[in-house]
Amino acid sequence: MSDDADAAPAYPPAHRLARRVLIVGGVAGGASCAARLRRLDESVEIAIFDRGSYVAFANCGLPYYVGDVIADERTLLVASPELFRERFNIEVHTNTDVIGIDRAARTIAVRDLRTGKSRTERYDALVLSPGSAPIRPQLPGVDLPGVFAVRNIPDSRRIRAWVADRHASTAVVVGGGFIGLEMVENLMHRGLSVTVMEKLSQVMPPLDPEIAIPLAEHLSAKGVRLHLDDGLARIDGGADGRLLVVAESGACVRADLVILAIGVRPETDLAKAAGLQLGTRGGIVVDAQMRTADPHIWAVGDVVEVADVVTGQETVLPLAGPANRQGRVAAESIAGRATQFRGIQATAVVGVLGLTVASTGASEKGLRRAGVTSFEKVYLHPGHHAAYYPGARPIHLKILFSVPDGRILGAQAIGMEGVEKRIDVIATAIQFRGTVHDLAEAELCYAPQFGAAKDPVNLAGMLAENVLNGDMPVADWLALDRTDALLVDVREPDEFAAGHIPNAINVPLSQMRDRHGELPKDREIWTCCGVGQRAYFATRFLMQHGYRSRNLSGGYTTYRAFSAVGRKP
Numbered sequence: 008m009s010d011d012a013d014a015a016p017a018y019p020p021a022h023r024l025a026r027r028v029l030i031v032g033g034v035a036g037g038a039s040c041a042a043r044l045r046r047l048d049e050s051v052e053i054a055i056f057d058r059g060s061y062v063a064f065a066n067c068g069l070p071y072y073v074g075d076v077i078a079d080e081r082t083l084l085v086a087s088p089e090l091f092r093e094r095f096n097i098e099v100h101t102n103t104d105v106i107g108i109d110r111a112a113r114t115i116a117v118r119d120l121r122t123g124k125s126r127t128e129r130y131d132a133l134v135l136s137p138g139s140a141p142i143r144p145q146l147p148g149v150d151l152p153g154v155f156a157v158r159n160i161p162d163s164r165r166i167r168a169w170v171a172d173r174h175a176s177t178a179v180v181v182g183g184g185f186i187g188l189e190m191v192e193n194l195m196h197r198g199l200s201v202t203v204m205e206k207l208s209q210v211m212p213p214l215d216p217e218i219a220i221p222l223a224e225h226l227s228a229k230g231v232r233l234h235l236d237d238g239l240a241r242i243d244g245g246a247d248g249r250l251l252v253v254a255e256s257g258a259c260v261r262a263d264l265v266i267l268a269i270g271v272r273p274e275t276d277l278a279k280a281a282g283l284q285l286g287t288r289g290g291i292v293v294d295a296q297m298r299t300a301d302p303h304i305w306a307v308g309d310v311v312e313v314a315d316v317v318t319g320q321e322t323v324l325p326l327a328g329p330a331n332r333q334g335r336v337a338a339e340s341i342a343g344r345a346t347q348f349r350g351i352q353a354t355a356v357v358g359v360l361g362l363t364v365a366s367t368g369a370s371e372k373g374l375r376r377a378g379v380t381s382f383e384k385v386y387l388h389p390g391h392h393a394a395y396y397p398g399a400r401p402i403h404l405k406i407l408f409s410v411p412d413g414r415i416l417g418a419q420a421i422g423m424e425g426v427e428k429r430i431d432v433i434a435t436a437i438q439f440r441g442t443v444h445d446l447a448e449a450e451l452c453y454a455p456q457f458g459a460a461k462d463p464v465n466l467a468g469m470l471a472e473n474v475l476n477g478d479m480p481v482a483d484w485l486a487l488d489r490t491d492a493l494l495v496d497v498r499e500p501d502e503f504a505a506g507h508i509p510n511a512i513n514v515p516l517s518q519m520r521d522r523h524g525e526l527p528k529d530r531e532i533w534t535c536c537g538v539g540q541r542a543y544f545a546t547r548f549l550m551q552h553g554y555r556s557r558n559l560s561g562g563y564t565t566y567r568a569f570s571a572v573g574r575k576p
């Protein structure tokens with residue numbers, strides 16, 4: 008028997024004998040759990056309850072339905088109640104609200120929302136996958152007609168109808184996270200002009216601010232009005248049927264409709280009322296098999312707290328991938344298998360108006376919040392494929408790794424092409440607890456139109472290796488204002504003249520061999536170029552000639568992003 012098999016927890020006979028499994032919520036986590044369980048066990052009774060009219064619909068496609076990119080609502084329905092019944096012998100009760108759990112009796116109370124009648128249903132195993140609800144702040148006007156949140160198909164249908172019936176031309180999206188930005192793109196696709204109102208000073212709050220800057224610039228260039236650093240205060244209804252969105256600063260924006268996309272809150276009311284334990288992040292506490300402290304109840308998806316594999320901290324992560332995988336793990340657990348959920352690492356992507364932003368693992372601000380200090384970072388801006396092949400577009404990539412072991416902690420990238428591919432590779436490396444050395448050695452696809460012989464992922468690993476082994480000490484951008492180091496820009500004079508870091512002097516790399524004698528040996532030298540590569544060559548040259556030199560990683564491109572955010576991490 009293998010070690011793994013030895014380590015597998017024994018399953019109480021009660022679970023293997025579970026005859027009637029009830030599932031609350033029939034979308035990402037719930038539907039996955041039901042279908043997997045049926046594949047594992049033909050004999051068990053399975054019933055799904057959902058208060059909505061649909062199950063197994065594609066929530067992630069809803070913004071594109073609003074935008075008419077997906078024109079036919081039926082394509083959002085991944086599976087119907089009939090399909091569940093006929094193909095999988097699973098009962099589906101839509102329009103049925105689960106209103107209580109009696110753990111001692113092992114029953115749930117349900118109310119049929121069409122008839123108003125309530126009944127109880129018995130379970131041997133209960134799976135909670137009720138998801139999370141959009142946050143509606145307690146502010147004046149948030150319930151006015153024309154103010155929407157996007158959670159399900161009827162929400163999207165209402166927004167589509169409002170836009171069409173009112174000939175809407177302007178919208179305010181409150182919240183610049185991924186759902187907000189997808190709504191921006193889709194409302195613009197419908198011809199509306201859109202303002203984003205965001206309380207924080209950046210869009211896409213999970214990203215580090217300097218990575219969010221190119222995104223904000225792109226949105227502005229595409230005509231999105233960004234109203235950052237200013238939260239929603241209230242919404243007033245006008246006599247003309249239009250809305251006046253008032254920010255905390257007093258600034259006002261007129262709009263035909265408002266989308267509230269300020270985040271989601273796990274639907275924990277049922278669990279709380281049943282006495283199940285909630286964690287510090289507000290989600291249901293579960294073990295690695297997605298089981299609550301009650302051996303007959305499992306919970307999955309947006310509603311649970313799970314461990315972040317990078318920081319080790321418990322977190323809630325409202326994303327479809329984890330919900331689907333957790334649903335599968337719960338099914339395996341109910342069927343008596345020892346499968347465990349490995350934890351989350353927050354791999355996410357959003358596309359907006361031609362730009363792709365993706366991230367995995369921890370951000371720098373997340374690491375600092377978690378008290379992690381022994382890490383380094385590099386910035387790079389390589390093309391998404393070989394520079395000599397037409398059409399290469401830059402990827403702005405930041406990678407964070409622990410010192411001295413080089414374990415990859417996180418990565419964020421932004422660009423027009425090839426962004427999510429690089430983040431997916433790094434995400435897989437993180438899952439295998441990989442290091443930057445693994446990235447340097449990764450053997451990836453290459454032909455000129457797809458990548459480079461040294462792919463951006465390889466380059467990120469190699470740069471990080473250079474930092475770890477002392478070949479390329481990096482300077483801290485955040486210390487730029489207070490350093491005594493001499494800033495040496497090694498680009499050509501015309502590039503230097505077009506823009507440079509204040510106080511930098513220009514010694515082009517092409518002249519460095521002749522002119523390095525002009526530089527001091529008793530003072531640290533911070534080298535800078537366009538994206539960091541020539542500065543790296545200069546750093547290597549200077550170090551070998553007895554200078555103390557560091558590279559400003561990412562070069563002037565990263566400097567511009569940092570300038571825009573005031574050099575705050």
Ligand code: FAD
Binds near residue numbers: 035059159326327330
């Ligand atoms: P859900 O899929 O939300 O399902 C919960 C269901 O439970 C709901 O139908 C609800 O009506 C029902 N329910 C709740 N309480 C009860 C009750 N008491 N009785 C009966 N039924 C109940 N994630 C990504 O990874 N990528 C994306 O691109 C992406 N885009 C998104 C876009 C939008 C507009 C939205 C809203 C979400 C998006 N997500 C995305 C997030 C993803 O959809 C969720 O993380 C995922 O669906 C969560 O799965 P879940 O099973 O926990 O909950």
